[in-house]
Amino acid sequence: MSGAAFQIMIRVQPSDIDDLGHVNNVNYLRWMLEAAEGHWVLYRRHASPDVVDAIAWVVMRHELDYFLPTFAGDDLEVYTWVPTCTGLTCDRYYEVVRARDGALVARGTSSYCVVDRASGKPRRMSEELRRAIGSPELQKRQRTERWFPERPIEIWRDPAAD
Numbered sequence: 001m002s003g004a005a006f007q008i009m010i011r012v013q014p015s016d017i018d019d020l021g022h023v024n025n026v027n028y029l030r031w032m033l034e035a036a037e038g039h040w041v042l043y044r045r046h047a048s049p050d051v052v053d054a055i056a057w058v059v060m061r062h063e064l065d066y067f068l069p070t071f072a073g074d075d076l077e078v079y080t081w082v083p084t085c086t087g088l089t090c091d092r093y094y095e096v097v098r099a100r101d102g103a104l105v106a107r108g109t110s111s112y113c114v115v116d117r118a119s120g121k122p123r124r125m126s127e128e129l130r131r132a133i134g135s136p137e138l139q140k141r142q143r144t145e146r147w148f149p150e151r152p153i154e155i156w157r158d159p160a161a162d
Helices: 026-043 127-132
Strands: 006-011 055-066 075-085 089-098 104-116
Touching: 006 026, 026 055, 026 075, 026 089, 026 104
Parallel strands: none
Antiparallel strands: 006 075, 055 104, 075 089, 089 104
């Protein structure tokens, strides 16, 4: 198994459309997660059960960029791949492409942490697991924290909720 990209095809359904008449952004995340799950299922088929059955993946971060709207009936190609990892995490990347013209519609990245199924705690990635997920490049780096502003002091409440 190589570190090749994995692809799923999506046909945009009327239920994916929001009140602006195009695909609601949350659907892109759903499709990216579906591609990630399909990729993991494929990896599992080519790996020792001893290596993959004892672990699970927990998302630490999602980041998405949207470029073009899509509409009911559009066919989309969702690609995902895992080029890099650390001892505890994997970086998964995604692109969503409109099939009819190859236009990049959205792209994103997710950071996943490997956890031990028995304890639910993070665990270091074994070399066997790294090979099982396509041998992504092993990198040493610190998890970077993004700036997050303080919550405003003034709070608005919905009067209908009282």
